[in-house]
Amino acid sequence: MKLKNSFFYTIRENIKDEDSVSGNLLVRSGMIKKTSAGIYMYLPLGFKVLKNIENIIREEMNKINSQELLMPSLISKDVYESSNRLSSFGDSMFSLKDRFDKDYVLGPTHEELFTIAALNNVRSFKDLPFSLYQIQNKYRDEARPRYGLIRVREFLMKDAYTFDKDLNGLDISYNDMYNAYKKIFTRLGINYKIVKADTGSMGGLLSEEFQAITDIGEDTVVFCESCDYSSNLEVCESIISEKESTEKKLEKDLIETIDAKTIDEVSEYLNEAPSKLVKTLIYKIDGKLYALLIKGDAQINEIKVLKLLNAKTIELASEAEVKKVTRSEIGFVGPIGIDVPIIIDNEVANMVNFIVGANKKDYHYKNVNIDDFTYIMAADIRNVKEGDLCPKCGCELKFKKGIEIGNTFKLGTKYSEALNLRYNDEDNNLKPVWMGCYGIGIGRCLSAIVEQKNDEKGIIWPMNIAPYKVAIVVVDVNNETQLQAANHLYNTFKEANIDILLDDRNERAGVKFNDMDLIGIPIRITVGRKADEHIVELKKREEEEFTEISIFDVLYKVQDIIEEENI
């Protein structure tokens, strides 16, 4: 493409509205533009990147014999009623009515429709296994879109589904997909980790996430450097690291703690470490109130609590509810003398002589021990902390932030049973199909790459997905020799089937260099003052130095570089 007379613009200054490096760079380089909160247009340059990512995904999907199709976005609400997922999506589903007052939604994910499609193809065990996928927009009414393309309300997703006759088959299909995902993210040049995750509203047997490691990720990736253990914080098991204390248990003692409500305040007031304190949190779980006790420096993991109680909803109790059960104020809540069931964290079970609220304004108890109150159970209900022990090998755990760019689920028979997707096996028994589903957020991949690969000048695209692999900059477009040489090169590259950009705008050289750096083109050819000697300059985006090269050799040299860097 020649830049003169084409749709191309860049923005020199930072965009106030964009809160992430990737969002800012993508907007500034004219690749995307926000139209509403969490809704973006992909402009020509950004669209090319998107297509390059899609193509890599398509190639790898096709290699494992997944077949592409396209589902509608506008879906009758009945479809989600059939699997009982209307409530689990709740407000995050966009819903609308047609002129006859019939309810529709904009599809947030497509397990149901793929199951319905599969009904047409499945009668006998001979029809299995097979695999389908699509690349299509998904709609989720996010309460708070943010970080450019990372949390948005309309987004492009590749979703694949596998159909097998039994768990064994599912394991094989899942494994194929898992390996394909590893290839895809490697080819995209993303630094990622694979972690165990919660199955959430998808349900099923297993969920693993592909997390791009970045500073702005919304997920916390827990991993061990000594073994291959890795997990999303939300499901990472806590191992008790301390031995049972041999300290002698003392009698509990009421102490004044005026205006000290938070852990930090109490800790400061009494000059005791937060780890000597125990937090009592009143939670409403499936409508019933519970008191959850964790060490002062720990955090409740709500997902663990839900699983522990086999419950569906969990939220912190309101101030009024807390006052009612404790007859005191938030900030002074403790386990002694309240009449709701108490669950303590495993870590608390090992503590002696700790500090808790006294259920009396401006008072706490010190030297409290677990025999001072009754609890219904002790369990793992907290998040692991950095430095806790690895559940697999016992070494120290480390944390990193991650962006979930892909997720794979072993669904099992949840959807096939709900939608009656069954087949006759060899012995003529009717059995449910075993399903898996597998998603890749394409916009997130794009953002994650920019998040990981940029410098003060702009984006540094990997060769595979750059909007153009090569840019020719004509230093002086009013110099006939330069312009002709550049056009000649441009045509040569086109004939060699290399996607190339020619910056033939009547701008100063610095403007063009800066723009090419901002939009992240991996290779730059500068046609300048030595054009009349048939010498041009070759420079890689990530390198400082350029090399001079004969205009007759530059195509071969560039082909070599592309060959080297294409994965």
Next chain:
RNA sequence: CGGGAAGUAGCACAACUUGGCAGUGCACGUGGUUUGGGACCAUGAGGUUGCAGGUUCAAAUCCUGUCUUCCCGACCA
């Protein structure tokens, strides 16, 4: 949904307190001088000040409502 902030040219912002011709920088048009890492001079164009109502001789400015956007939190397959 709770708390906070903000909507003025394509972008970033000023003018608002104390009502009186809607401005600056970048970007854009024209002319000129420049020309290898975001040039300079001159001269232009670009606005229903988010929207609706109210107060006033007069509203970007004061008041009411509403919409939108952003931040913190809640939520998040």
